[in-house]
Amino acid sequence: MTIISIIEDNATLRESWKDFLNQQEEIEEVFGFESVRQAIHSTHLKESEILLLDIQLPGINGIDGIPLILKENPEIKILMVSVLDDEEHIFKALKAGAVGYMDKNVRPDDLLQSIQDILEGGSPISPLIAGKIVDFFKDQNKEDDIHLNKREKKILSLMIDGKTFAEIGKIIYLSVDGVRYHVRNIYYKLQVNNKAAAISIAIKRQLL
């Protein structure tokens, strides 16, 4: 038997979800709130195992609300339910500690299924939202034929650690000029002419 809270400013939507969930056997009670501020100190929220949270809310928005809510109630599982489906909002919400993210086209059945997924320790993410996440990973794959050999990778990773060429030389048993030789080749391959640019490209494109 589960207790659920909903923070959603659209009263019609909130009540319809509330009614639907209240009809379910495995759900004990459902509490509705209009804003983060209204919910945050409520004892009802503290009793809840799962919170359905909108982003666009009057006052504190849902994403900014996540840390506040988790601070008061560290055990609650927050499921975002928002019309906003851009990467920025999705990633911010997940980084802040939401366990799942649904777009607002969810059918009540999906919502119920998601709640069950959460109770089983899973993270429900609707296919539309998941698509954005998948795109994010796909974009990371644009390896522009940059092929560094083992030695170059080692040197580059030591550069990333902030080592000077002299220090790198000591570590890999090579003269400073030997290190410089490889660094020249690295710069050529990455099409840069200084350490800073080389490092940022290396990290951003994950060449290490």
Place this chain on the structure above:
Amino acid sequence: MTIISIIEDNATLRESWKDFLNQQEEIEEVFGFESVRQAIHSTHLKESEILLLDIQLPGINGIDGIPLILKENPEIKILMVSVLDDEEHIFKALKAGAVGYMDKNVRPDDLLQSIQDILEGGSPISPLIAGKIVDFFKDQNKEDDIHLNKREKKILSLMIDGKTFAEIGKIIYLSVDGVRYHVRNIYYKLQVNNKAAAISIAIKRQLL
């Protein structure tokens, strides 16, 4: 009416999925293969709109198979279905171009739902797998109280672009020594003493 292929070396599992999917009205035909090698040049694969792909396969594994399959058949939607649920395999598969990822505990109904999600342009990710992805984002959130002000962030981002202090000065209308003043403060806040280390921390912790 959709045509589907399955690459899965476990014959029992493969046939049971095949039978189940074949019974569905909206699915025209289902082809089964034991390995990537067997499937890759099959005309059946070329006809398919969706491919269910295992990772652990004899010969070429599923992840290495993705680019090979997409090269021959750029339009096919690949849905990974694997027991492997670690971040490395998930991310590699998505980066390589899979549109979704299910763990192998899927019920046939889930599989059918996932296929429908894909046909609607979504990316089905099962809650277990989504949990790993969510954890990945959560881990990125460890902001260790590093607070850079606007000017410092601007300078740091120009450093990341490989600009020298003199160039930065010109861009933000500040003397070289003015830039240096801020750089000292940045280094202090990041606890480093050179450009390279500052840049890698900035990028890795996303302080920009």
Place this chain on the structure above:
DNA sequence: GAATTGACTGCATGATGATGCAGTGATTTA
């Protein structure tokens, strides 16, 4: 209203980096 703080300027010095050029010795290719 004196003291402190923040955001600089200015200068100096030594360390580190960027780059060009010459050369060696081992391995590969023609």
Place this chain on the structure above:
DNA sequence: TAAATCACTGCATCATCATGCAGTCAATTC
């Protein structure tokens, strides 16, 4: 077997960076 390539060494020079110290000026704090 001569020629080319690779992985360096060595050196030189100038640019850039790291850091310390002294000082200005405006805004804030006491």
